[in-house]
Amino acid sequence: MMRTSGGVARADVIENRWGRSRGFGTVVFDTPEDAQAAIERFNGEVLEGRQLEVRLSKDISERRRPELRNTEFTEGVTGDGPPSSVIYADNLPFITTEADLHELFETIGRVTRAEIQYNDRGRPNGTAVVEFELSSLADVAITNLNGYNYGGRDLRISYARRPENYDAPMDAEPEQYSAELEQYQGEPQQFSAEPEQFTAEPVQQYQGEPAVTGDAIDEDIQDAPQQT
Structure with missing residues (x-):
């Protein structure tokens, strides 16, 4: 639908745990002009009985930007690490929230911490770090959710790898x-x-x-x- 307004680089639709759309998503256009054309064409239009609200996502990002920073839990973390209770989720839709992470991964078991990773501009980069209560739950999550289609994207789930200079504050x-x-x-x-x-x-x-x-x-x- 959005391609009628210009070139689309990426489109994400967030789904719930049952694979149904939650009613919102993001579309990344090739140019700002294409994005503006889509807003002018589709904002206020009715689709399947519901009125669409189409706007630039930049407004939301700028309001939240002071909060969108990596913490000691997520800074420098990558995937393909050794077995542990912490996993690395890659290829997430950009609009995924930490509440979405809990909703998704708590289908496996109790999640003690889940955080999105951000780039240098304070925007989500499609990755997250999730810690389970038990290491065995992390193993189940990798087995069941690696390759799982979430929001139109196939997730890549593996054990988290900490930076070499990472010093866990609780160790001493x-x-x-x-x-x-x-x-x-x-x-x-x-x-x-x-x-x-x-x-x-x-x-x-x-x-x-x-x-x-x-x-x-x-x-x-x-x-x-x-x-x-």
């Missing part, structure tokens, strides 16, 4: 917490005498002499660690 934490835990576990031994100290005779004496002021309390009690 287990030893740190382990050392702190051992130190903490040893501290209670310093207070093992407290129960006897607070149940000694001075306390019993104080309980039997309610009129005695704080100045008359035995020095043993005064020297005891104060509870806060």
